[in-house]
Amino acid sequence: MPKYRKLIRLAGILLSLPLVIVATPGLTQQNSLNFIFGISGDVQIKRDGRNSYQQVYIGTLLNPSDRLRLGKGSSAKVFCNNLSTWNITSQGEFSVSSGCPSTEKAILIRNGSNRVDTRTPNDPTIPYIISPRDTAILNDKLNLRWNVVKGATSYQVLLRGPGVNWTTQVKQPEVTYSGKETLQPGSRYRVIVTADNGVSSENETPTGFTLLSEENAKRVKAEITQLEKQSLTNESKILALAYLYKSNNLNAAAIDLLAGLVKQGNQTTAVYQLLGSLYQQVGLNRLAKEQYVTALKLAKAEKNLEAQAIIQASLGEIDITLDNLQQAFESLQAAQSGYRTLGDEQQVQQLQQKLDDLTGRLSS
Template sequence: MHLSDLDVTPFSDNSIGWIIESSDEVLLKRKNWSDYQPTGIGTELYPGDLLQPAATAKVLVQCANGSTIWRVPAGMISGAANGCPPAVKAIPGRQSKIIPPRGGTNSLIPYIICPRRTLLLNAFPILRWNAVPGATHYRVSVIDESEDDVLWETQVNASEVVYPGKPLLTMGVDYSFIVEADTGTSSLQEEMPDLGFRRLDKAQAKSVLSVLEQPAHRELTQEAQALAKAYLYIGYELRTEAIETLEAWVKQDSQTAAVYRTLGELYQEVGLHRLAETHYLRAFKLASFDIEGQAVIAARLGEVYQALGNSEAARRWFIQARDGYVVLGDSQWVSELEKRQVQLNL
């Protein structure tokens, strides 16, 4: 399967938006919860959800169309659908339920980090890979999959290089790249399928840039702008741009759980489970006030450890997630997580 075969599905099946900025406490009650619970930045919203910000809170929601920013009225209860009604034409979205095979676990090979299983807005992408212990230089080859031929080659000493833009990466063409270290190892040793990339088509690229120029986006805090941009990128399968946007905030020691959780999800989607694990663990600690947020992260960690073949760790995290949903009174997720525990014992 090539990138052109990927389906375009909603961000979540009926998501109508997600919180991107909050200056104070905000409570959330979903239809199947027994009571209101504290929630935070990054929480996805659905029809039927009720939000109650503190009287002094500034809470902003990015709606599913990617461009509308809704300021939730402070000090009162509001239905999420009042501010973000179901979108007639939502932005495209990621396939968050698909868990690729395990990858990125052998530190001795220059496995691909990005671009990896992604579309690209940028015609000059940064090619990144794992730095191999003892390697002093790497040969990098960009492959045109339509011709099955080398498009461009170079040799570098670092573990990343910027593609110079010539030859031009043509829209609609699938590409990949191979890295060979002077230790004799190669990125091909990872044996992961479908690690290629392709430029976003012209019409969708125009849509993305149009949303980013909306005045409402420019009025957000810098971190909220980054999250809004990342969520928009994710909706168009621009995983590499989303990762780069959020990694910049990791370097600034962001204290927002959504930054790390979203990075964990992105790395999980491209099969880099060790990187996903690192970011999920950080997100879990930062989400200590958010029962649902921790439950979601715990379930993701269970999936990561299951993919890594660590059944005991997977079981512990699925139990942690289940216990969170018990507190919330969400019987549907409690049942689902109990099924996952049973499957681990088969």
């Protein structure tokens, strides 16, 4: 029996340790992220698996296997996964991998696969956490925000984690952490907010945040310095920084950057699309939907077929979460139509499976 007790204790320790995912070279190359930040003239893209070229737009994400085609007198600027820029100024066809080489050390990566449980509907009667929510943070300067509960006049805020046990009472739906205890690098913390009517953020799926380890924080700060040395427009720099933050799970920082750009009246589809994606990744589905709706309007105005299809598919996922099944069906159907026009049969088939499932749920 002692032997089994030791095994059980060992299993418990292993389960309590953070999951470390080691990226293989092939996976890193496949997930490397590059994007268009400048276009002049006729610039088109051909995705792997599609038969035809489509127009390129500011913010278009590029895979290593994609090909760009530039007409006479056209030019394009690409921000690469290693934080370098690739300026194309001549007519012809170009493989993205030739200008933005995929290495084992890609800095910008597509890490959307770590999306949290999207079944959270964000009940407006709950003071659910808005920020920091399922994110890493770069430093201990911490501003906590949560959903406003109608009728509530005050909130109790608790911050719990290694070395920290902080409580405060406030009237507004936000507060800056002012405890004497220092957040520990590499440690995870949980925020619990309870409104004076007794409703708690714990009534939703519990959320938390992690302070980056000293090693990772040092690396990210060096990458930010490297990025800021590039000659970019303000919009492009913010997009690049947002992708850098997202690549390191610094979702709260990325959201704050893009939300600031939106407040300035930005009208670029990719900005709203990325902001919607970040909100969706941390489980803030209602806020994600607001950004996606705006992004879809902008994508339709510029006739950006690929962005429309991606956004409509995302809206479908969110409406399933919010139990708006008919709206979800219509969005997924529109996305499927878009991908069919683009010649992306793989996406068409994947969406058909979701539509078949929704058809069964709607008819039951």
